[in-house]
Amino acid sequence: MADQESDETGALLNESAGRLFGSFDEKDIRAVEQGQWPDTAWAKVEEAGFPLALVSEAGGGFGIASAEAIALLRIAGYHAAPVPLAETMFANRLLSEAGFDVAEGPATVVVAESGAFALAKHGSDWRISGRAAGVPWARHAETIVLLVEHEGKSFVVRLKRGVASIAPAMSFANLPADDVAVDAEVAADDVRPAPASWTPQTLKAAFAALRVSEMAGALARVMEITVGYANERVQFGKPIGKQQAIQQQLAVLAGQAAACGGAADVASAAFDRLDVIAIAAAKVRAGEAASIAAPIAHQVHGAIGFTEEHRLHFFTRRLWGWRDECGSERYWSKVVGQAAIAAGAEGLWPFVVSVGAVQGA
Amino acid sequence: MSFFTFPNPPVSPEAEQLRGDVRAFLAEELKTMPPHRRAASWSGFDADFSRKMGQRGWIGMTWPKQYGGHERTSLERYVVLEEMLAAGAPVAAHWIADRQSGPLLLRFGTEEQRRSVLPRIAAGELFCCIGMSEPDSGSDLAAVRTRAEPVEGGFRVNGTKLWTTFGHRAHYMLLFCRTSGGPSDRHGGTSQLLVDLKTPGITIRPIVDLTGAKHFNEVVFEDVFVPSSALIGEMGNGWHQVTSELAYERSGPERFLSSFVLLAELVRVLREHPSEQATIAVGRLVSHFVVLRQLSRGVAWLLQNGRNPAQEAAVVKDLGALVEQEIPDIVRSLVEIEPGSERTAELARTLHYTVLAAPSFSLRGGTREILRGIIARGLGLR
Incomplete structure (x- = not known):
């Protein structure tokens, strides 16, 4: 029964997410890409409660499965929603797992190499120092969450706005991806032991799982826009979608969109377990899907799709950017490949099956 | 939001338990078979192997018990299939019948056809081949020319099927043919027949493929009499089927x-x-x-x-x-x-x-x- 209720809540949430994200228009997306904070859009997202979707019911969430919560990001990706939803959902998950209250306002997470930040005891408080580049939405975040190792243990650190100094930069997708530097004292209350499952590697994988879901949504949208265009655009007296050469290309695009969707299902199901290999495989496949699909979408659109005015690039730029965020195909292929080769010839198939062992859970 | 649906199947504990049995079986059966032979996988034909699978209940797994099936789920069947393929087991003998001929007969076949054929397929003793492609009908299946002319008590079949995988080792063919009209009628006028390949007038000639193997065939029908009881489903419904x-x-x-x-x-x-x-x-x-x-x-x-x-x-x-x-x-x-x-x-x-x-x-x-x-x-x- 609980599962069924969770499913129904999930379906309702998806519906309201579709309505809300669909109400943001291209003006909103452009404003954010030019550096503005989307205050109206974000207020609506908060009002809907989405930032708490990955938090347990006791922590203020909806009591839905993580995979259902992550499905919201697929919808956000489909609409190129110009809000830091993945970042805030993830930050709140980390905060609540470490026993903090969830964040007020937008938040983000720093995914950095092990050792990029250091903690030192400073009386009863702490001193934190370090820097990271490409932290999504950092300049707008009320709370920045970090995972920092200290004497063999991991700690979740909460930085309130103003503690870190932030140099604005933009990502490939024209979204905020700032340099964050910190060398400051933080109160004892802002540093808590992380659950044992959180390491720099699992943190990166978990964030990657969210990106894969966003990618699946964006790619589904790219397919929809492109098929729609092929049915409308008339050349040689008929819609270009009637040409076999175009049809074959769109079929390839559809296959890649399906693969990216499958990857998102694998990654979402692996999120709670922090199954690094499963998420790694999903990120690799999603990245490849983006690399194959985006050029087809542009080819079919011709010159109009290469303009700033046309919305196609909102989605293709995000796909190109998200491929590299939270670990590229190259990065995660190495992780999967090492484990696969270690499994050996006889162990290879059992390894493949084990990666997907609890899919659908 | 998406053109195609790929649901997320639930976990099946029964299926995962079955996986262990299948792996143990394969480890024993394939232990002397070198990888370059296992690479042929579902092109590898071994009637003994198929019979052993039938004995274990791994053919016709999802079919009703009354037809020799085992009423297991598609996910359980999936586990058996993928374990066989990943190991490179020689499954070709029963593969086509298990995958498509059996399900087709279950859906469209007569009660007599189901009772006489399905239990033997599930036992791994009866093998089927596909009668679709022809010399002038490859990708364009609706261009089928093989004709089954209705005659007293059945049909007289003339024509040629091509690229018939393991036709020379199969017992039955599921023949897609024209029972009325001509190629210009396209999808109309086509039907399917369940043909016993021992019937007089059928000549099966293996064609060597570029790997040197004989797996596909040319199957020629010359005035072959097929009884009306061989009709699968409805006359003229062949395209849909x-x-x-x-x-x-x-x-x-x-x-x-x-x-x-x-x-x-x-x-x-x-x-x-x-x-x-x-x-x-x-x-x-x-x-x-x-x-x-x-x-x-x-x-x-x-x-x-x-x-x-x-x-x-x-x-x-x-x-x-x-x-x-x-x-x-x-x-x-x-x-x-x-x-x-x-x-x-x-x-x-x-x-x-x-x-x-x-x-x-x-x-x-x-x-x-x-x-x-x-x-x-x-x-x-x-």
């Missing part, structure tokens, strides 16, 4: 695991000192398999729920064939295959077979171009 049969044909994991034995052999050779390039390449391929399994299990789940996953099956087959076909060149890019090298000898033999077999991966069961046409139709483009 044969397209459902094709959905079964395209739906399984054999559509992406054809080169898996080669990948395993690559890992065997790489294991001691894998380069970074090799590690990345293997990781990428494994990632593909993880996602292909996810999609393919979704297709199995659609079948379980009585849906027709023709579009989704075409997507998986198209994606799967690309991966199957790129594996040989990836192996070549990572390992120097030198004549006389002990270390790479078995990899070389497996590679050799797979290179030769690979062109068929995107031909059999519908060419890549036909599949993409089906996908385009699903996108509303045609």
